Every structure is written in C-alpha cells, then in structure tokens.
Amino acid sequence: MTEGHVSPGQYIGHHLEHLSLNLKTFSLGEGGGFWTLNLDTFIVSVVIGVLLLVTLRLAATRMTEVPGKLQNFAEMLIEYVDTTVHEIVHHKTTFIPSLALTIFIWIFAMNAMDLLPVDFLPRILGVFGVPYFKSVPTADPNATFAMSLSVFALIVFFNIKAKKQHFVKEMLTFPFGPWLFPINFLFRIIEECVKPISLALRLFGNMFAGELIFILIAILPWWIQWGPGAIWAIFHILIITLQAFLFMMLTIIYLSMAHDTH
Amino acid sequence: MEITSIVGQVQAFSVLSAGLLISFAALGTAIGFGLLGGKFLEGVARQPELGPMLMVRMFIVAGLVDAFAAISIVMGLLLFFAENSFLSNALLAVKPVVGA
Numbered sequence: 001m002t003e004g005h006v007s008p009g010q011y012i013g014h015h016l017e018h019l020s021l022n023l024k025t026f027s028l029g030e031g032g033g034f035w036t037l038n039l040d041t042f043i044v045s046v047v048i049g050v051l052l053l054v055t056l057r058l059a060a061t062r063m064t065e066v067p068g069k070l071q072n073f074a075e076m077l078i079e080y081v082d083t084t085v086h087e088i089v090h091h092k093t094t095f096i097p098s099l100a101l102t103i104f105i106w107i108f109a110m111n112a113m114d115l116l117p118v119d120f121l122p123r124i125l126g127v128f129g130v131p132y133f134k135s136v137p138t139a140d141p142n143a144t145f146a147m148s149l150s151v152f153a154l155i156v157f158f159n160i161k162a163k164k165q166h167f168v169k170e171m172l173t174f175p176f177g178p179w180l181f182p183i184n185f186l187f188r189i190i191e192e193c194v195k196p197i198s199l200a201l202r203l204f205g206n207m208f209a210g211e212l213i214f215i216l217i218a219i220l221p222w223w224i225q226w227g228p229g230a231i232w233a234i235f236h237i238l239i240i241t242l243q244a245f246l247f248m249m250l251t252i253i254y255l256s257m258a259h260d261t262h
Numbered sequence: 263m264e265i266t267s268i269v270g271q272v273q274a275f276s277v278l279s280a281g282l283l284i285s286f287a288a289l290g291t292a293i294g295f296g297l298l299g300g301k302f303l304e305g306v307a308r309q310p311e312l313g314p315m316l317m318v319r320m321f322i323v324a325g326l327v328d329a330f331a332a333i334s335i336v337m338g339l340l341l342f343f344a345e346n347s348f349l350s351n352a353l354l355a356v357k358p359v360v361g362a
Contacts, residue, residue: 012344202325205333212336216343239328246325 008219015118015215017132018140028131038140045137048109056105077101084249089256096255099154103147104248110137111207111240115233118214138243139207141200148200151251155195158258195254199247206243210236265360272352276341283338287331294327 006014021028023035059074067075078097081104085097113136121135137143159167171188172181210232217229302320306313341348 008343009345012340016344201333202329205329205336209332209336212339216339219343242321242325242328246322249322 011219012212012215014132015122015134016212018134019130019132038134038142040133040135041137041140041143044113044135045106045110045143048113048137049106052105052109077105081248085252088252089259091259096252099255100248100252103251104244107138107147107203107247108241108244110143111244113137114139114207114210114214114236114240118211118218134211136207136211138203139211141204144200144204144207145196147203147247148196151199151254152192152196155192155254155258158255162259195250199250203243203247206239210239265356268352268356269349272349273346276346276348280338280341283334283341287334287338291327291331295324298323298327 018038019028019040021037021039023037028039055070056074059070062068063071078101081101082097085093085100089096116135122130122133125133134140163170172178172184174184175187176184213232214229214236217225217232220228298320302316305316
C-alpha cells in the first residue's frame, strides 16, 4: 500500500471484494444474489487444476526406468497418499486414493496462492481494467463448500453402495436400538450434515484468516512490512500444508466410515 | 447529540466484542495446544518409537483445534480494522429519524 489517499478500511474492503459475474444479465461487478459467479475463484481454481493435471499427466506418460526429478516427486506423493489411505481404509479400492491425491494437491496449490503478495495479481490485472481480484480460491466459501458438498455426495453414495437396504436399518437402529428410532434418525442426520459444513468452514476460515492477516500486514508502512510478512508467510506454509492434509485425511476417514458397517 | 451517543455505544460494543472474539479464541487454542503438546510429549517419552506416527496424529488434531479459533480471530480483526458493518447498519437505521 503506497498511495496515501486510500484509507485502511477501504483498502481491506477492496481486497475482500470478488470479481463477480451476474449470470442473469452477464454483467461484471454486480451482485446477482444466488446467480452470481465469482469469476476470480473459478478461473484461478480451474487454471491450477488443469496445470496440476497436465504436470502429473506428463510425469505419467514420460515414465522412465531411471526416474527424473518430476517422476520421483510424483511417485513419492502417490506412494505417501496411498499408504495413508490404506492405513485407514481396509477394503480394496482405487477410487479413494486417487480422490485423496486430487484433493491434497489441488487444495495445497490453491492454498499456496496465499503466498503471492496480496497486491501482485490485483495490480497486474488492474492495469487491464479488472476492478477486483481475489487470488486465493480457498478463501472463498463457495469453493470450499463446493468441494465439501461433493465429498458429502460421495459419502451418501458410498453408504448406499456398501450397505444397500442395511443403510436404512442402520440409520434407524444405531446407537440406541430400534425403540428410539426418531432419536437415532435425528442424531444420524445431524452427524452427517455437520461433516460438509465443518470441512468447508475449517478450510475457508484458515485461508481467509491468513489472507486477511497478509492484507493487514500490507497496510503497515513499507519499511516494516518484511518482518511480520516473513514470519507470517513461514508460519502460513505450515498452515496451508496442514489444511490440505486435513481435508484429505477427513475425506478418507468419512469415506471409510461410510463403507464400514456398525 | 443523540446520534453521537448511539454511534459511541455501537463502537464501544464493537470494540468489546472484537476483544472478546480474539481473546477467547486465543485462550481456547492455547489450552488446547497445551494439552495436546503435553500429551504428545508424554506419549513419545513413553514409547519413542511411535514418535513419527504420533506426530502426524498430533498435527491432525492441531488442525482441528486451530480451525475455528482462526475464524473467530479474523472476525475480531475485521471488526477492528475493516469497515464496521454494525456501525453502518446503525447509521442507516437512524438516518430516516434524524433526517440527515
């Protein structure tokens, strides 16, 4: 922050504004209620996802007897995720490890956008006339809820697939036996609905917190910014890895719980 | 005169709530992390060979402990530094009455 004429409140407010597209009128920068697409979140997350996909695809197609750096790294990652999954999930599956790997690297990369300086992308795009830009997709609750609701749909799907008609029986009779079935049912509903909400809010809260603190550091005078900035960035490396890991871990745990019968 | 007292009141309560949000979040995580780290050290002291496994589990729980406190702290910081939405809402509400 170098211009003197912007107050800290305005600066923060400007940085918390999404580049939104109204899907009813297809005009930029208008709130359309439900029919608003946050273009910045959407574009950044898709670009990151495609980049990761292409990179891993390259590593997979160019496999050699003596692995290069990229192949080594990819193999290490895959092996790590695979062992983590098979420590928790006890049935044979190829779907859960691949899902876990996707979640881990994608969320990690999206979180890592937080380490770019807060004004970097908005300034560059501002030259081309883009008014607002939030560069961290996971600091947008829409993105985190999209991911956690997909996981929730998978939980329901796996429950039905693994248990079939026993699923209803389990919902009604666990944990208090058949006579208290309304309470059992209520408990189960609450338990299931808390999963996507807590998954999404945990990731969103941490990333939003990190981003806001970077913005607050950016308000400080330029000659002191590097101190708190460096400290927070180093601490934030831990957080972004931890949150990506946590999202992956909880997904695996929920899916394995959906598979196991009580 | 009335409006100044209303603004003052809203601001005072905002400051108090921001302080509470930040301090209780810090207090909660501090206690949680203290317990967690202490138990981790105890476990490692008892069975050092389980260290790496316990470390991973500790980080999982640390992430769980940390998460909602971070949200609370950020809400407090927003109240402190960004535009106070309670204040602007209160000003909007009194606008028709005062006629300013």
